[in-house]
Amino acid sequence: MAAAGNPSASTPGAGRVPSHQGWGLPVPDDRLAQALQQHFGWESFRPGQRAVVEALLAGRDCLAVLPTGAGKSLCYQLPALVRQGLVVVVSPLVALMQDQVSQMQRRGIAAACLHRGLPPQERRQLLERLRDRRLRLLYLAPERLQAEATRQLLEDGIETGQLVALAVDEAHCISAWGHDFRPDYRRLGQLRALCPGVPLVALSATAGPQVRADIIRLLQLRSPLVQVRSARRPNLSYGMALRPADPLPQVLEAVCAARGAVLIYARTRRSVEQWAARLRGADIEAIAYHAGLDPESRQLALQHFQDHPAPVLVATVAFGMGVDRADVGLVLHLDLPASAEGYLQESGRAGRDGLPARCLVLFDPADRVSLGWAIRSTAQPGAEAHQEAERLRQELAQRQLRRMEAVAEGEDCREQALLLAVGELVPPCGRCDSCLGRFRATDWSGQVGMVLQALEARSGRDLRGLAEQLAEGSALNQERWAWLARRLVQEELLSESNDGSQRLWLRPVAEHYLRDPWPLHWAA
Numbered sequence: 001m002a003a004a005g006n007p008s009a010s011t012p013g014a015g016r017v018p019s020h021q022g023w024g025l026p027v028p029d030d031r032l033a034q035a036l037q038q039h040f041g042w043e044s045f046r047p048g049q050r051a052v053v054e055a056l057l058a059g060r061d062c063l064a065v066l067p068t069g070a071g072k073s074l075c076y077q078l079p080a081l082v083r084q085g086l087v088v089v090v091s092p093l094v095a096l097m098q099d100q101v102s103q104m105q106r107r108g109i110a111a112a113c114l115h116r117g118l119p120p121q122e123r124r125q126l127l128e129r130l131r132d133r134r135l136r137l138l139y140l141a142p143e144r145l146q147a148e149a150t151r152q153l154l155e156d157g158i159e160t161g162q163l164v165a166l167a168v169d170e171a172h173c174i175s176a177w178g179h180d181f182r183p184d185y186r187r188l189g190q191l192r193a194l195c196p197g198v199p200l201v202a203l204s205a206t207a208g209p210q211v212r213a214d215i216i217r218l219l220q221l222r223s224p225l226v227q228v229r230s231a232r233r234p235n236l237s238y239g240m241a242l243r244p245a246d247p248l249p250q251v252l253e254a255v256c257a258a259r260g261a262v263l264i265y266a267r268t269r270r271s272v273e274q275w276a277a278r279l280r281g282a283d284i285e286a287i288a289y290h291a292g293l294d295p296e297s298r299q300l301a302l303q304h305f306q307d308h309p310a311p312v313l314v315a316t317v318a319f320g321m322g323v324d325r326a327d328v329g330l331v332l333h334l335d336l337p338a339s340a341e342g343y344l345q346e347s348g349r350a351g352r353d354g355l356p357a358r359c360l361v362l363f364d365p366a367d368r369v370s371l372g373w374a375i376r377s378t379a380q381p382g383a384e385a386h387q388e389a390e391r392l393r394q395e396l397a398q399r400q401l402r403r404m405e406a407v408a409e410g411e412d413c414r415e416q417a418l419l420l421a422v423g424e425l426v427p428p429c430g431r432c433d434s435c436l437g438r439f440r441a442t443d444w445s446g447q448v449g450m451v452l453q454a455l456e457a458r459s460g461r462d463l464r465g466l467a468e469q470l471a472e473g474s475a476l477n478q479e480r481w482a483w484l485a486r487r488l489v490q491e492e493l494l495s496e497s498n499d500g501s502q503r504l505w506l507r508p509v510a511e512h513y514l515r516d517p518w519p520l521h522w523a524a
Helices: 029-040 049-057 074-083 094-106 120-131 142-146 148-159 183-194 209-218 248-257 269-281 295-307 340-347 365-377 384-409 414-420 445-457 463-471 478-490 508-515
Strands: 062-065 086-090 111-114 137-140 163-168 200-204 225-228 236-242 261-265 286-289 312-315 328-333 357-363 494-496 504-506
Touching (some): 029 049, 029 074, 049 062, 049 074, 049 225, 062 209, 074 086, 074 137, 074 200, 086 148, 094 111, 094 137, 094 295, 111 120, 137 142, 142 148, 142 183, 148 163, 148 183, 183 209, 200 209, 209 225, 236 414, 248 261, 248 269, 248 328, 248 357, 269 312, 286 295, 295 312, 328 340, 340 384, 340 414, 365 478, 384 414, 445 478, 445 494, 445 504, 445 508, 463 478, 478 494, 504 508
Parallel strands (some): 062 200, 062 225, 086 137, 086 163, 163 200, 236 357, 261 312, 261 328, 286 312, 328 357
Antiparallel strands (some): 494 504
């Protein structure tokens, strides 16, 4: 899908841009194709790219929602090279910025990143390159825009005509409806005031309609070109399974069967180190990658992942999202992801070469509880208005977590359920474990009645206590009763608190069910 519009439409405020920059003047097709071949070795653009490149070169704001692996970064990289100027890119992850810079430098393109951890000598060298107009891409952490030196840098870029465009990567972070909301991103609306005539492109791999509306509003995009492509990745096969007490045999089986590189996500630094050690103990050359490593060790880990023919990298999400290699044949999550939207991005590291790749999640129902409490622990104190906004954000995060759990525990097509989370309707994929498996559905209406009666007698009970009570003297164990209660929340017979405590209440449809039950066939 793409919003129609004339990419050469003028942008308000463009009169303050130095005319020599050439905004609004068309770039010949052969010049774009020549630059694409020269700098990236591509014969043609991927779907969605060319319209965004042309719009930016014409001075128009853009919103580009392109799937992981579709080449979003080229949309702002190529304009810098065509205009021989500077594009400033805001990115939330230092690892992602460093990886992008490394890729550009390997292509002979002058790029650098500016963040809090940059040594003073490297910072001075970066500023010298800026003054000498030797940089084409400058990556910034969002908090750097609060620094007066950075603001001056932008002003200087406008005055000298060097600044070609601004890019906000992972733009869904600006929206409280997004799966990875970051307060620093909320301040990026200042970019419009700082650079009123400079075209701005916002990019994301997963942004549903509500998130897209937030991005346009909060970044103050002016009559933007909106380019949205399907997030469906037909070469990826999704699988989700309960994690056994010792998942090492399953992990080894998946790793040994994978082609190319392997990326394993673990939630904490400690878990990353433990799993890397366990895999090395099983003769798998696994490397840990997380924020706790010193800079040299991080660089060595990244270099190993890029250069080894079949590397295995165990990383936290923040660092795993910062690596890029085309032939990743397996992305394995050792815990339940926090949201369906986030999982689409995290699993999207797989199969960027277009060849078949596997995405596997090993989860435990306890993951939901620990993640729920982690969400609650991030609550930030503040004024009354801020507290209300924070409460709504936390409730949304809990609902997103609950949706991800429903995807993992459900018997429907994994891809179909994941894409529905970002507002995309697709038919079953025919590739995931659900589509290929033969789940046997049974009638749970008798047990459902017992759950609903227990809550009718005592409303607001927590899920764990309810499951413990129902398991006493029952043929079903506590885990199965807990699954059934979660399924009733997913089927909207029960409502669940959004504070992570998993307290349950009957919905009106449940009261109707108690009066006049009907068969309920599900696969456990």
